[in-house]
Amino acid sequence: EAQVTQNPRYLITVTGKKLTVTCSQNMNHEYMSWYRQDPGLGLRQIYYSMNVEVTDKGDVPEGYKVSRKEKRNFPLILESPSPNQTSLYFCASSTSVRAGEKLFFGSGTQLSVL
């Protein structure tokens, strides 16, 4: 089954404790991206990757890191989480950003930073 797998589904942590949210896709997609969703603000792109070892900032990259060492995996790293990073996070993949290429989303990670 074609899917994007995100883990964990829920995560509670404390300020400053490094964490990683994993994302994996089995569709051989080149394009992967991370979003955060906050009430009233919709989805905002954090980082994206066009292919292995090619990553770039989205609209809200501050406080986040990513890596793309393999085509299927695109982890999101919070090296020193703060309470304003409490949010619902989604990973998504697509063949490309070009016309008609839809995004496939993971099931989401609800992060709470205390």
Place this chain on the structure above:
Amino acid sequence: GQSLEQPSEVTAVEGAIVQINCTYQTSGFYGLSWYQQHDGGAPTFLSYNALDGLEETGRFSSFLSRSDSYGYLLLQELQMKDSASYFCAVGNFNKFYFGSGTKLNVKP
């Protein structure tokens, strides 16, 4: 910058037709997409307009007018399961931008 505006909430009755509008300001984009998200779930793709005009997919249709910087999603024969949030989105070069979402409440 990029901005997409949608109404925050729309209410309609089962069996009716509802239109969710999206106006955008963007320096250039490939096309306008629509996604559905149920409470607690992930967004799922509904439709895409690369060109001006109407695209129909079953009960859902989507429209784009680039000259008016405007698009809409039309849902016909509303069902209770259509109660969800709907987002318009544009892809611009290597980035995606989403509207803040419209919560659709379908009442019996």
